[in-house]
Amino acid sequence: MSILVLAEHDNASLKSATLHAVTAAQKIGGDIHILVAGAGAQGAADAAAKVAGVAKVLLADDAIYGHALAENVAKLIVSLAPSYSHILSAATVNGKNILPRASALLDVQQISEISEVNSPDTFTRPTYAGNALTTVQSADKIKVITVRATAFDAVAETGGSAAVEKIASAGDAGLSKFLGQEVQKTERPELTSARIVVSGGRGMQSGDNFKMLEEVADKLGAAVGASRAAVDAGFVPNDYQVGQTGKIVAPDLYVAVGISGAIQHLAGMKDSKVIVAINKDEDAPIFQVADYGLVADLFQAVPELAKELSK
Amino acid sequence: MKVLVAVKRVIDANVKVRVKADGTGVETQNVKMSMNPFCEIATEEAVRLKEAGKVTEIVAVSLGNAQCAETIRTALAMGADRGVHVQTDVELQPLAVAKLLKAVIDKEQPGLVIVGKQAIDDDSNQTGQMLSALLGWPQATFASKLVLNDNSTATVTREVDGGLETVEVKTPFVMTTDLRLNEPRYASLPNIMKAKKKPIDALTPEQLGVDPTPRLKTLKVTEPPKRSAGIKVKSVAELVDKLKNEAKVI
Numbered sequence: 001m002s003i004l005v006l007a008e009h010d011n012a013s014l015k016s017a018t019l020h021a022v023t024a025a026q027k028i029g030g031d032i033h034i035l036v037a038g039a040g041a042q043g044a045a046d047a048a049a050k051v052a053g054v055a056k057v058l059l060a061d062d063a064i065y066g067h068a069l070a071e072n073v074a075k076l077i078v079s080l081a082p083s084y085s086h087i088l089s090a091a092t093v094n095g096k097n098i099l100p101r102a103s104a105l106l107d108v109q110q111i112s113e114i115s116e117v118n119s120p121d122t123f124t125r126p127t128y129a130g131n132a133l134t135t136v137q138s139a140d141k142i143k144v145i146t147v148r149a150t151a152f153d154a155v156a157e158t159g160g161s162a163a164v165e166k167i168a169s170a171g172d173a174g175l176s177k178f179l180g181q182e183v184q185k186t187e188r189p190e191l192t193s194a195r196i197v198v199s200g201g202r203g204m205q206s207g208d209n210f211k212m213l214e215e216v217a218d219k220l221g222a223a224v225g226a227s228r229a230a231v232d233a234g235f236v237p238n239d240y241q242v243g244q245t246g247k248i249v250a251p252d253l254y255v256a257v258g259i260s261g262a263i264q265h266l267a268g269m270k271d272s273k274v275i276v277a278i279n280k281d282e283d284a285p286i287f288q289v290a291d292y293g294l295v296a297d298l299f300q301a302v303p304e305l306a307k308e309l310s311k
Numbered sequence: 312m313k314v315l316v317a318v319k320r321v322i323d324a325n326v327k328v329r330v331k332a333d334g335t336g337v338e339t340q341n342v343k344m345s346m347n348p349f350c351e352i353a354t355e356e357a358v359r360l361k362e363a364g365k366v367t368e369i370v371a372v373s374l375g376n377a378q379c380a381e382t383i384r385t386a387l388a389m390g391a392d393r394g395v396h397v398q399t400d401v402e403l404q405p406l407a408v409a410k411l412l413k414a415v416i417d418k419e420q421p422g423l424v425i426v427g428k429q430a431i432d433d434d435s436n437q438t439g440q441m442l443s444a445l446l447g448w449p450q451a452t453f454a455s456k457l458v459l460n461d462n463s464t465a466t467v468t469r470e471v472d473g474g475l476e477t478v479e480v481k482t483p484f485v486m487t488t489d490l491r492l493n494e495p496r497y498a499s500l501p502n503i504m505k506a507k508k509k510p511i512d513a514l515t516p517e518q519l520g521v522d523p524t525p526r527l528k529t530l531k532v533t534e535p536p537k538r539s540a541g542i543k544v545k546s547v548a549e550l551v552d553k554l555k556n557e558a559k560v561i
Contacts, residue, residue: 067476071449071450093453093470093472096436097452098440100438100441101441101450103441104406104444107406108526109404109406109407109525110441112434112435112436112437126535127434127532128322128328128432128433128434129328129434130535131329131330132328132330132337133535134529134531134532135530136529137528137530138526138527139528140526175448175481176450176451176478177480179477179479181471181473181474182475182476183473184473184474192472220561228490232490232491238455238474238475239470239471239472241490245349245429245489247472252560263327264431273560274554274558275538287540287543288538289540290541291541291558292541292542292543292550293540293544294547294550295543301547304547305547305550308548308551309551309561
């Protein structure tokens with residue numbers, strides 16, 4: 001069996017989500033190849049070649065892959081598919097965008113966001129906002145799978161010495177065009193790979209008040225997240241959202257501030273190792289999953305926390 | 312231009328879902344069902360386009376058992392013009408849904424198809440992408456803003472991992488909705504009454520020439536491990552002390 005893992009990367013470097021997908025591939029078992037589709041992506045391909053357990057890196061370097069347009073990358077994956085028993089990607093926005101398109105073109109029913117590999121054809125995945133775990137078996141010839149990164153440890157970033165093989169571009173589908181992006185510049189770690197996450201909810205009352213959380217986050221080397229309510233209210237940008245339909249995180253420490261704890265939010269963070277909740281409502285559901293709960297007015301508690309952490 | 316929206320009937324977002332004791336699925340008896348929230352956003356966007364004079368007709372499609380007609384009625388009450396109900400009691404997985412929708416689209420010939428990015432029951436996040444693949448159309452997924460430029464292109468802002476991305480797609484295309492695209496309206500009572508008179512065509516997978524048999528076999532459905540509540544701390548100082556010395560995470 002050979003497994004193709006679609007790399008999540010920014011052309012220059014490999015994103016850690018890929019390392020989690022490789023672990024899932026190892027659990028399936030077989031030769032693992034990483035596909036780097038990018039523009040000027042030698043850096044990402046070289047990084048992929050160093051990943052432990054990788055047999056080969058395929059580099060498709062073409063301007064049309066520069067922004068991971070699904071129409072073009074799916075076409076490339078389909079052209080490679082006959083050599084593989086499994087095609088995997090981390091369930092990043094790119095993975096979720098590209099893989100179902102490839103899957104449909106291959107006439108395969110994709111298995112989304114697996115959290116466990118039971119056997120090469122049987123996988124477990126969370127459904128109903130993580131309130132149920134569904135185990136499914138696929139009879140499709142090729143298995144197309146997205147991987148929930150938080151459910152698999154990252155494989156070692158180094159130790160491998162795979163060859164990088166340049167492959168031809170599959171051509172522009174000519175259906176869509178990248179126009180631009182608005183990316184938040186931040187010195188903080190990425191939300192989905194941070195060791196500590198500090199999140200705010202509706203209780204923060206305004207975007208300005210998130211500065212208090214950022215101060216705490218910076219003292220802890222943490223990423224800043226938010227509940228859907230805080231994003232919908234416009235306090236913070238969309239990519240802060242943690243939850244069922246936002247980002248799934250499982251850091252060592254998750255600090256939920258002014259977040260009531262709706263099922264949909266819990267779905268995105270309940271696998272965190274240690275959960276802290278700060279909320280003035282002692283009946284807030286977030287306390288039912290928190291290891292340490294502090295019933296307090298966040299506008300007093302958060303500045304106090306920043307001060308305490310400076311000691 | 313004609314717009315087609317797909318709407319799914321799911322367990323209401325506020326219901327606490329319970330796994331059946333025999334491990335075959337989740338309890339759906341006597342459970343409140345609603346339109347999937349992302350499908351409400353899809354319907355709302357179509358209605359706004361019609362109100363803005365960019366769209367002439369909205370067709371709402373739902374696939375599944377007899378009760379899915381209620382979900383179509385909800386879309387009609389929000390402002391869709393007519394419904395198509397593909398009736399089947401077979402469990403529908405995303406690839407089958409995409410094939411059935413494609414068959415309906417081949418008949419209806421819309422210029423734009425809007426679907427939710429994800430259904431909150433199976434959390435697959437596949438249908439829109441699969442549908443556009445089968446149609447050979449572009450896909451604009453996880454949309455937070457749509458601008459129809461003219462009859463040949465549209466500009467769509469997408470919610471991506473690092474922030475927002477803007478793409479231009481050729482029409483016709485499939486768009487999947489993210490949360491910030493709009494805030495869906497509640498249907499007014501007069502509109503709910505009016506919706507009862509709007510037509511719903513009934514079709515079957517056989518009539519559409521699609522085999523909807525599930526590809527994935529569900530072996531079991533279990534409850535996830537429960538996380539239990541920990542302790543309440545009395546002060547910020549105690550919290551920091553616990554995190555440093557007990558949990559050892561900072």
